[in-house]
Amino acid sequence: MPILDRQGASLYYEVTALAPPWVDTPETIVFHHGVGITSETWLEWLPALADRYRLVRFDMRGFGRSTIPGPGFPWSLDLLADDVVAVARATAGDAPFHLVGESLGGTLALHLATRRPHALLTATICSTSHRGASIQCVREWRDFIGVHGMAGWSAMMMPRRMDPTRVPVVLYEWFEREQAKSDANAVLDLADLLIGTDLTDELARITVPTLVLSPDSSPFVPLEVALEIHGRIPRSEVRIYPGVRHAIVASHGRELSLALRDFLERRSPTRR
Numbered sequence: 001m002p003i004l005d006r007q008g009a010s011l012y013y014e015v016t017a018l019a020p021p022w023v024d025t026p027e028t029i030v031f032h033h034g035v036g037i038t039s040e041t042w043l044e045w046l047p048a049l050a051d052r053y054r055l056v057r058f059d060m061r062g063f064g065r066s067t068i069p070g071p072g073f074p075w076s077l078d079l080l081a082d083d084v085v086a087v088a089r090a091t092a093g094d095a096p097f098h099l100v101g102e103s104l105g106g107t108l109a110l111h112l113a114t115r116r117p118h119a120l121l122t123a124t125i126c127s128t129s130h131r132g133a134s135i136q137c138v139r140e141w142r143d144f145i146g147v148h149g150m151a152g153w154s155a156m157m158m159p160r161r162m163d164p165t166r167v168p169v170v171l172y173e174w175f176e177r178e179q180a181k182s183d184a185n186a187v188l189d190l191a192d193l194l195i196g197t198d199l200t201d202e203l204a205r206i207t208v209p210t211l212v213l214s215p216d217s218s219p220f221v222p223l224e225v226a227l228e229i230h231g232r233i234p235r236s237e238v239r240i241y242p243g244v245r246h247a248i249v250a251s252h253g254r255e256l257s258l259a260l261r262d263f264l265e266r267r268s269p270t271r272r
Helices: 039-045 077-092 104-115 138-161 169-180 184-195 200-205 223-232 253-267
Strands: 003-006 009-016 027-032 053-058 097-102 120-126 210-215 237-241
Touching: 003 077, 009 039, 009 077, 027 039, 027 077, 027 104, 027 253, 039 053, 039 097, 039 169, 039 253, 053 077, 077 097, 077 104, 097 104, 104 120, 104 184, 104 200, 120 253, 138 169, 138 184, 200 223, 210 223, 210 253, 223 237, 237 253
Parallel strands: 027 053, 027 097, 097 120, 120 210, 210 237
Antiparallel strands: 003 009, 009 053
């Protein structure tokens, strides 16, 4: 079981390296999930990408098989961004990498792109906000979890994550079970971190090729937010998915992985 020890935490990660030997030095894609789920949410992305790229998924600090900090942990975007880079360095050395982030993971991708652009080849964000004040429905979580616990919170969240009439029952039920396992302190503290974040004035400085993948029916991140990000990042691309809710990386993984592959084949700096 691969584990990276970093600043008092153990970060669990997995590498999928299936590119054939004639693919010279495959580029690395690092996937970063959001709040309430684990790296397994990316599994359906792997088949469309594994023949060309080294794929790195990890459980972010606070979730899954990585260390769960206790109450009062000093969360910050800088710490989480450093975790991303540390995982990338452990698996791909000093080479720049593609970063794909969902929700909080997407916010971290934007954060990294403004502060350490030379670490990245490209950034892809899914269901992501750059302004915490634009994230809807989150402020109610603390009181709700206090009354109903994590299982009740997960059940409440699921219709906002996915449309149960448009995804397989087994996926819906799996996601609900996984989400219910989340640590309440990590979920709530990271929600507070997101609400306090505003990267608006920094987006225009992003120079790495950026892809915005957005559902149009997320109850947390309105479509207008994705369009604003696209409008502020020079030469970024945006793809909108009608009728899809927030957990698009799980509900539409195959479709999004093909969009990512197309983007990387056209926009990766190494292809020029």
